Amino acid sequence: MFTTRPELSGDFGMVASTHWLASATGMSVLERGGNAFDAAVAAGFVLQVAEPHLNGPGGEVPILLWDAREERVSVVCGQGVTPAAATLEHYAGLGLDVVPGTGLLAATVPGAFGGWLLMLERWGTWPLADVLAPAIFYAERGVPMLPRIADTIARVERLFRDDWPTSAATWLGHGDRLANPVLARTYRDLAERASAAATREAGIAAARDAWYRGFVAEAVAEFSLKTAWRDSSGGVHGGLLSGDDLASWEASVEEPLTFGYRGHTVCKTGPWGQGPVFLQQLALLDGFDLDAAGFLSADYVHTVIECAKLAFADREAWYGDADVPVDDLLGLPYNAERRGLVGESAGRELRPGSPGGRSPRLPRLPGARVRAQAGTGEPTVGRDGSVRGDTCHVDVVDQWGNMVSATPSGGWLQSSPVIPSLGFCLGTRAQMFWLEEGLPASMRPGVRPRTTLSPSFALRDGAPWLAFGTPGGDQQDQWSVNFFLALVHGGLNLQEAIDAPMFHSEHFPSSFFPRTARPGVMHVEERLDPAVVAELRRRGHEVEVLGPWSLGRLSAVARDGGFLKAAANPRGAQGYAVGR
Template sequence: MFTTRPTLQGTFGMVSSTHWLASQTAMAVLEEGGNAYDAAVAAAFVLHVTEPHLNGPAGDVPIILAPAGGQVRVLCGQGPAPAGATIGHYTSLGLDVVPGTGPLAAVVPGAFDAWMVLLRDHGTRRPAEVLRYAIGYAAHGHPAVEQIGRTVERVRELFENEWTASAEVYLPGGRAPGAGALLRNPALAATWRRLLAESEAAGPDRETQIEAARRVWREGFIGEALTAHAARPAMDSSGRRHASPLAGDDLTGWSAGYEDPVTFDWRGWTVCKPGPWSQGPVLLQQLALLDDGFGADDLNSPDGLHTLLEISKLAMADREAWYGDAEPGTVPLDTLLSASYNASRRTLVGPAASPELRPGSPGGRTPRLSAHALAAASGALPEDPAGAGAGEPTVDRSGETRGDTCHLDIVDRWGNMISATPSGGWLQSSPVVPELGFPLGTRLQMTWLEPGLPASLVPGRRPRTTLSPSLALRGGEPVLAFGTPGGDQQDQWQTHFFLAAALRPAVRGGPDLQGAIDAPGWHQDSFPSSFYPRGMRPGSVTVESRVGEETVAALRRRGHDVTVGGAWTEGRLCAVARDPETGVLSAAANPRGMQGYAVGR
């Protein structure tokens, strides 16, 4: 089939990310003898600089890694709610949902510590060796992509009148960065240089320097600046100024940690995802909901697309009722992924589209939805705006944003593999910390201010994030890493990609990664958004125009409320693969958004 680019193949190393500078940075590290984990850390810090509207150092990142000859693990860089972030505190401020912007929505920053833990445990390089690329781009500038300037223009009034430290970085001379203009962040460069100076002063040993950098982040000049900044009230999407309860003890009391992945076996594949504190198992449940007869020819047929949309609704409804960082045993994941449960759920897929939010009853348990979600499902709240398209942010003038994230996948010549989805800490989401050059994150907006739900706001617990990297094995060997930005759409786009890669014929002996990425995309919105103001669009389906008029007409006859988007608007997928028999490596990247690139040899 025609593809926009070839699927790259080689034997030395392969990288795919959502920005070409991050991809080439990772490749440079591989060329210098670093492994996939060194390369990932270097690329991640470059993404903080080159895609600041999509992620930042004080954001979040789930990572799935498969060390050569080792076990697949999840490294959680999703920080929890601060100790003072109680439901009572937020409702006492007159809030019924957590604001989508500003300090009040901050969790404990997780991304920086996760990358340092990865470097310590699986990398080979010192902090200075991986941070030098990001420092160079921050200090000397990088050509800004179009969306940075568009995002800044949307929040210009907020920056100029309220978040003046943000204006200093992103409105230099009063002008938003134009496409291709050099954008600098000298404050961020100075932050990393000072961190490196202090970490190197701790001693010559690599691990000593990494641990010193982690201490600087938690309790040194960075930690002090973060907590002082959090205590300053700032305007948020509620239309009022609020401070964050984030305190120094929150930073010092948390660190990134490892977990086992959630896995599902499907037609010879074992697909690995983060746990139900993410939405990752949604992809696994969609596979469980497919019947044995679903094949490659069904992927873009009207009947097949209808099936995929309806099973996506069922899996997302179960996410809404059951997922969260809840007490052990509260999330009935084994049942949610079981054959018997999904055989029963599959009977709900009829010939007509359903606009209803229909969570199941695993083990006979009664599903419970938040009052806000029920109101959204009944139409008592305004509908959420159209989906986020290519994973770029939909931003209003308060900085409220959704669907904006980065992604990277890397495999090296030794067989080490990684998939990571950095996000949060967006330039438009919270004021820049003047001393540091980057803002806090706003992931707490994904919690409910109603007690007793799996995704309720509870101090010390992680919000249920949309971030969802993927890794898949065959015969126990890691062969495929993939993921995408896109908020709630991530595990809809990834399901379609995986099915296309798994079911369609190989190219040159490997999976047709580029063909699977380029295949016409879609998503549905029949569930409460994870992003403020938490609305939904019952029955809504958005498809790329390339699905064809015949398929659009067939979906509408079935009752789907179809919006036809642009030809290349759904998803920003990345992927790498490795054939364990031959050692051949593959990579591909998304053409949508004109930013993603794969490199390798």
């Protein structure tokens, strides 16, 4: 089949990401003797500068990695938690029934810095100053002002001028080169503190301490608690983050959740993120014959979409930073019963199951009147098919067999006002909580939001095979599933699977403000066979056909047949894979 670019193949190293500068940075680290973990961290910090509308220092990052020495997959959780003051009573007192999608009130502890540093400390080899150097260079000198960045800034220019003056000072007035000298100064200060330490590990610890207990934490707390500016609720609200909130948090290492499918073992984060919904889809699909259906046939697409609806309904009822019945959700009896709900016609209801006999409870969709504001939530796919940005992704494999899949996000330039002394804004991930008691994803202090960020890793016949992922909010664990199935059932290579016509469901509530749902609606790229689209409509799907290259921003690296391989997304003319 036609591909937009070749699948890369070599034996030294591969980097694939959502921006060519990050991919080139990661590859330069590999070329100079760094390993996959050093390369991913350096690339991750560059993404904060090169794609500030998609991620930033105040955001978060979940990471899946394979350590060739330990021969195991680990999860690094760089997802910060809610402030101690983030109670249901506080939000109710403000008259809110949904957390605003922008502004200070939706901030959680900025976890990306801690997540990247934990991976560098435990698995990397380079000093912090060396991995920060490319990001400092680009922040000082500037990066190309991509049309998507310029468009994002233009959409929020009035908001910046009227309500967020520190953001106006940081992001307005640039030409074709976007620089952030204040952020460069912040990272240079951290690099100098790290370089002054006696050892590499001590330097990383010194920088982490400055971030979570030193000058960064002090600036975050002061700005959050003393500033009250307008947000997407239409009201003026201050923040809740305190110095104690930052000081008491640290990134963690966890075991992945896994599911075996047709000789492959897929690894994901725990249910504090939406990652297990990928595994639930596989558990349902395992009882269907997708090979007999035919890749991208009407039967194939219908089955995948209907299984996604069931899995995401369970996400709504059961997922959160709580006691989630994962074993039951992934169990054979449960999925055999759930599989029977997939009929010949499109399902129109949100139907969570009863794992272990428990009764599901869905959140009440909010009825809040919201202010129309650009930058709200995590804009992913426009009704016209344009991909307006939301998150980043980076994958790395090195010559020793180490592999990384990371999905940094949050702290978007359009999401919250810039902290003037630091050069970045806070994230807004708390918008994913429900302001309703008794749900796994209910707002409460000191817990992680049920993030949509969802890096992926897969083994084949027990050996490390594939690191992959995509931006896309709620679509991440649909587009990634489609890509994986294209490899397993479609027989495509990495680039062919990325380039193949993409589709997803809009059936379930959005994880982002203002939390709307579109029951029965699915999006497809117009390259999907028109006869397939017609048959899907006949079965009751409300199919909206979008642009031919509008859905998905996947990238991937692999170890396959004695070679290292990589591929990246052509959509948006921004992602790139490099390697040799």
